[in-house]
Amino acid sequence: MPTVGELLPSAVERLRVAGSESARLDAEVLLASAIGTERTTLLAYPEVPVGPEALERFEEAVARRLRGEPVAYIRGIKEFFGLAFAADGRALIPRPETERLVEIGLAAVMARLTAAEHGRGSPLVRVLDVGTGGGAVIISIASELRRRRVDLGRDVTLAATDDSAEALDLARENAVGHAVGDAIEFIEADLLPPELPAGAAPIDVIVANLPYVRSGAIAGLPIAASFEPPRALDGGTDGLAVIRRLLALLPDALAADGVALFEIGADQGEDAPAALREVLPGWNAAIEKDIAGHPRILSVARGTEL
Ligand code: GLN
Numbered sequence: 348m349p350t351v352g353e354l355l356p357s358a359v360e361r362l363r364v365a366g367s368e369s370a371r372l373d374a375e376v377l378l379a380s381a382i383g384t385e386r387t388t389l390l391a392y393p394e395v396p397v398g399p400e401a402l403e404r405f406e407e408a409v410a411r412r413l414r415g416e417p418v419a420y421i422r423g424i425k426e427f428f429g430l431a432f433a434a435d436g437r438a439l440i441p442r443p444e445t446e447r448l449v450e451i452g453l454a455a456v457m458a459r460l461t462a463a464e465h466g467r468g469s470p471l472v473r474v475l476d477v478g479t480g481g482g483a484v485i486i487s488i489a490s491e492l493r494r495r496r497v498d499l500g501r502d503v504t505l506a507a508t509d510d511s512a513e514a515l516d517l518a519r520e521n522a523v524g525h526a527v528g529d530a531i532e533f534i535e536a537d538l539l540p541p542e543l544p545a546g547a548a549p550i551d552v553i554v555a556n557l558p559y560v561r562s563g564a565i566a567g568l569p570i571a572a573s574f575e576p577p578r579a580l581d582g583g584t585d586g587l588a589v590i591r592r593l594l595a596l597l598p599d600a601l602a603a604d605g606v607a608l609f610e611i612g613a614d615q616g617e618d619a620p621a622a623l624r625e626v627l628p629g630w631n632a633a634i635e636k637d638i639a640g641h642p643r644i645l646s647v648a649r650g651t652e653l
Pocket of ligand 1: 560
């Protein structure tokens with residue numbers, strides 16, 4: 348039986364030749380998953396023999412990766428915000444930069460909870476994740492709020508929409524997997540839930556990782572992206588078409604002191620605020636950067652002057 352240490356180098360080499368930029372990591376993650384262990388354990392015990400069934404699983408996984416399929420779909424798992432999410436072709440794979448959306452969304456929720464505790468307004472903070480896909484953003488927010496002993500349902504309500512029924516199925520599975528299935532309402536809808544009461548402006552915090560890749564740039568994305576649902580990436584001619592559609596709905600959806608947080612592309616730090624000025628003149632925009640220092644979140648709120 349071949350050992351871990353014998354199998355890895357040839358797999359790394361094949362993946363490198365096929366064009367993977369993370370050949371070593373890919374090989375290690377796929378072998379660990381084929382054996383049913385953690386990558387760190389694998390690296391600590393290179394002398395461990397790999398049995399025939401694990402070897403077959405590993406070779407199948409490498410073959411799929413060689414055809415360009417993302418590791419997250421092959422494993423069926425992607426880590427995000429310290430949690431493991433089920434990942435498959437029903438939804439976009441959660442990206443590390445999207446953790447920023449979770450952090451800023453959480454900060455917006457906590458600030459409103461604290462204000463509410465000091466007796467200002469209703470104690471309920473209403474959060475909506477628009478275009479939730481596999482649910483990573485809203486589930487991460489829910490898990491972290493629960494960890495902080497926030498009473499979900501009483502102090503914070505959480506809902507999420509997507510126009511893809513199959514993405515919502517994955518999101519529900521993930522929510523159940525993280526024990527927040529009862530805390531999040533998943534709604535099949537194009538952007539906003541249909542039954543929002545007119546004029547009620549009921550949402551305090553909107554988080555949205557909508558498609559924002561320019562249609563013309565889709566073909567140039569890494570081949571792994573071609574395994575993801577195109578509608579989760581394609582943001583129209585300038586990448587901002589879907590974001591603009593949601594911006595136009597904010598006056599009726601967002602509470603007076605509400606905030607809407609949009610993930611944007613690293614090169615949209617000027618175009619996204621310009622789109623806001625065009626769609627909602629007088630509203631405020633701020634740009635937050637991701638850990639790599641790139642513009643990543645467009646934060647939108649009503650203007651203060653009336
Ligand atoms: N960051 C993703 C990519 O570049 C795009 C995600 C999105 O459109 N929301 O592949």
